[in-house]
Amino acid sequence: MSLLPDPSHMTALQREGSISLVGAGPGAADLLTGRALARIAAADVVFYDRLVSADVLALIPPSARAVNVGKEVGQCAWPQDRIDRLIVDSALQGLRVVRLKSGDPSVFGRAGEEIAAARAAGIKIEVVPGVTAASAAAASILDPLTERGRFDRLVLATGTTLAGKAPENLAPSLVPGTRLALYMAVHHADLLQAGLAAGGLNAALRVTVVSQTGTPFERVLRCALGDLGQEVRAQGIRNPAIIFVDIPLAQTVSDSAGAVALA
Amino acid sequence: MSLLPDPSHMTALQREGSISLVGAGPGAADLLTGRALARIAAADVVFYDRLVSADVLALIPPSARAVNVGKEVGQCAWPQDRIDRLIVDSALQGLRVVRLKSGDPSVFGRAGEEIAAARAAGIKIEVVPGVTAASAAAASILDPLTERGRFDRLVLATGTTLAGKAPENLAPSLVPGTRLALYMAVHHADLLQAGLAAGGLNAALRVTVVSQTGTPFERVLRCALGDLGQEVRAQGIRNPAIIFVDIPLAQTVSDSAGAVALA
Numbered sequence: 001m002s003l004l005p006d007p008s009h010m011t012a013l014q015r016e017g018s019i020s021l022v023g024a025g026p027g028a029a030d031l032l033t034g035r036a037l038a039r040i041a042a043a044d045v046v047f048y049d050r051l052v053s054a055d056v057l058a059l060i061p062p063s064a065r066a067v068n069v070g071k072e073v074g075q076c077a078w079p080q081d082r083i084d085r086l087i088v089d090s091a092l093q094g095l096r097v098v099r100l101k102s103g104d105p106s107v108f109g110r111a112g113e114e115i116a117a118a119r120a121a122g123i124k125i126e127v128v129p130g131v132t133a134a135s136a137a138a139a140s141i142l143d144p145l146t147e148r149g150r151f152d153r154l155v156l157a158t159g160t161t162l163a164g165k166a167p168e169n170l171a172p173s174l175v176p177g178t179r180l181a182l183y184m185a186v187h188h189a190d191l192l193q194a195g196l197a198a199g200g201l202n203a204a205l206r207v208t209v210v211s212q213t214g215t216p217f218e219r220v221l222r223c224a225l226g227d228l229g230q231e232v233r234a235q236g237i238r239n240p241a242i243i244f245v246d247i248p249l250a251q252t253v254s255d256s257a258g259a260v261a262l263a
Numbered sequence: 264m265s266l267l268p269d270p271s272h273m274t275a276l277q278r279e280g281s282i283s284l285v286g287a288g289p290g291a292a293d294l295l296t297g298r299a300l301a302r303i304a305a306a307d308v309v310f311y312d313r314l315v316s317a318d319v320l321a322l323i324p325p326s327a328r329a330v331n332v333g334k335e336v337g338q339c340a341w342p343q344d345r346i347d348r349l350i351v352d353s354a355l356q357g358l359r360v361v362r363l364k365s366g367d368p369s370v371f372g373r374a375g376e377e378i379a380a381a382r383a384a385g386i387k388i389e390v391v392p393g394v395t396a397a398s399a400a401a402a403s404i405l406d407p408l409t410e411r412g413r414f415d416r417l418v419l420a421t422g423t424t425l426a427g428k429a430p431e432n433l434a435p436s437l438v439p440g441t442r443l444a445l446y447m448a449v450h451h452a453d454l455l456q457a458g459l460a461a462g463g464l465n466a467a468l469r470v471t472v473v474s475q476t477g478t479p480f481e482r483v484l485r486c487a488l489g490d491l492g493q494e495v496r497a498q499g500i501r502n503p504a505i506i507f508v509d510i511p512l513a514q515t516v517s518d519s520a521g522a523v524a525l526a
Contacts, residue, residue: 026392030301033394034293104394106401106408107417115405127402129289129394131296131367138369139390142378145369146421153436154370154419158409173416173436 017091019118020098021105023130027053028214031136035128040064044095047087051102051240053215064098080110084117091123102240104132108158108183132156134181137210137242141220150248151179159185159192159243171199180245186211186237190229201225201247211241280354282381283361284368286393290316291477294399298391303327307358310350314365314503316478327361343373347380354386365503367395371421371446395419397444400473400505404483413511414442422448422455422506434462443508449474449500453492464488464510474504 020039025031032040040046043064048057050070060066069078069086083099090097105111105127118125134156138145145154155173159182174180174196185192186209197203203226211219223231225245231237283302288294295303303309306327311320313333323329332341332349346362353360368374368390381388397419401408408417418436422445437443437459448455449472460466466489474482486494488508494500 023394023398025296028298030297031392033288033296034300035291037297038293104398104402104408106398108409109407110411111407112410115407125405127405127407129294129398129402131286131392131394132398135286135367135369135392135395139367139392142388142390144372144374144378144390145367146371146419147375148373152421153433155436156409156417156419158415169438169440170416173418173438173441175432175436177432178436 015094015096016124017094018096018124018126019087019091019114020096020126020128021109021111021114022098022100022128023104023109023132024048024052024056024100024102025131026103026133026136026213027055029053029055029059031131031214032056032059033128033130036130039098039128040100042096043098045090046098046100047083047090048100049102052100053102056100080113084114087114088117088121088123091118092121101130102133103136104130107132107156108160133183133213133240133242134244137181137213137244140213140218141208141210143208143244145179145181147179150177151246152177152249153179155180156183157181157185158183159188171196171201174199174201174245174247176247177249178247180243180247182243182245184239184241185243186232186239186241189232189243192243193225193228196225196245201245206246208244208246209237209241210244211237211239213240213242278357279387280357281359281387281389282350282354282377283359283389283391284372284374284377285361285363285391286367286395287311287315287319287363287365288394289366289396289399289476290318292316292318292322294394294477295319295322296391296393299393302361302391303363305359306361308353309361309363310346310353311363312365315363316365319363343376347377350377351380351384351386354381355384364393365396366399367393370395370419371423396446396476396503396505397507400444400476400507403476403481404471404473406471406507408442408444410442413440414509415440415512416442418443419446420444420448421446422451434459434464437462437464437508437510439510440512441510443506443510445506445508447502447504448506449495449502449504452495452506455506456488456491459488459508464508469509471507471509472500472504473507474500474502476503476505 022036045065046060047067047069087097101109205225207225209221285299308328309323310330310332364372468488472484
């Protein structure tokens with residue numbers, strides 16, 4: 001079976017194809033934007049990632065072909081260059097291609113490679129932004145990503161770059177006043193904990209892990225940084241999840257009783 | 264005139280009030296989520312910020328009272344504690360209160376103070392996440408916020424904390440492999456440029472400024488960090504805007520001809 005869409009979807013008059021990189025948001029169908037819904041409704045073919053939820057997939061109209069190009073982290077069943085070729089070839093056939101990505105396509109979504117491939121082929125391309133996972137997790141637990149006077153800065157990083165190496169180079173960027181949000185990192189929780197400790201962060205810093213945000217299976221783990229690896233394992237927390245690490249401003253730390261001290 | 268909503272909105276049977284902190288997204292009406300639209304449609308009163316667009320305000324039903332609690336940056340016509348009291352008092356009257364904030368409420372939206380006020384008063388509160396300005400700007404200019412192997416990390420910071428001081432403490436967090444997105448900072452472009460230079464960043468680093476994202480008035484300025492203040496002034500760029508500063512990974516810098524070197 002060819003993975004390319006059925007040519008019968010095309011009209012006799014060759015239409016100009018296009019590619020929309022669409023943010024599917026955190027999973028709930030009512031957290032997509034109106035523009036995302038419109039692009040999905042008009043699609044001839046939808047190439048979607050593994051993390052796109054069943055509720056969102058249910059929005060794909062029966063007239064569109066839906067193709068799962070998702071891969072488990074660390075596996076490479078669908079290399080990025082194959083996806084690039086596939087979306088471009090489909091658009092060159094005149095199809096309206098939706099490339100559906102969980103969260104926001106611009107955040108750890110490898111959108112740049114797909115944009116470059118489309119441009120190289122002269123294909124019309126757009127990005128429809130979405131609600132990124134950190135925003136959704138913060139909303140769900142009512143704990144904003146920034147907090148005036150405590151967390152003036154938010155750092156988004158990804159666990160996929162942690163594989164095989166401790167994240168020593170993460171620690172220097174975590175000056176007081178920072179909240180760190182780590183995407184797809186719970187399977188590297190031990191590495192993360194060790195790397196941040198090696199980088200000088202205090203083991204007592206507060207960590208919050210939110211998995212499966214907004215679903216009936218949402219879980220929230222709160223612990224000290226020094227217990228992160230052990231707690232993630234003990235509680236069986238899995239991706240998709242966000243790990244928040246809080247490095248509050250020093251003056252806030254000394255002002256509020258019970259807050260942790262920085263290393 | 265009282266700023267509290269008209270009590271005639273209430274049914275004879277006292278209803279339980281609630282507060283929804285709703286993300287209005289970057290401005291376009293089709294970039295709100297379905298959940299945001301539902302909360303606005305069901306609202307008795309909507310308290311909105313200055314940056315919420317006319318297109319979004321047009322979504323507020325005639326049956327709801329709409330109150331502008333926005334303030335210019337640096338002005339304090341509506342202190343935060345007054346807004347906190349107002350939304351809580353309205354909910355205590357049994358009203359469905361929507362607090363409409365541009366972008367995502369959890370990103371530089373002072374949501375934490377409103378959540379704390381609601382909790383202290385025993386009011387039901389939720390956060391409806393939205394598309395944050397950095398995601399929208401990145402989508403609009405087709406330049407993703409992260410890029411595998413070049414920008415593994417995204418730092419969100421705000422210009423409102425720059426007032427009266429150079430952002431020396433920003434530079435240490437900008438290790439190679441980082442893209443910095445600064446919210447509401449163009450009026451401090453000179454300070455920012457000076458602070459990042461004092462912190463050791465190379466004046467040749469690439470900067471991109473996107474103002475009024477997604478509107479017919481969108482403008483994109485690309486320049487070197489060393490020219491930022493001058494270019495912002497020369498071109499009359501104003502808030503709302505996002506300033507992106509790119510600090511690519513060192514190996515990428517040396518690999519690609521024409522890319523800038525780090526200091």
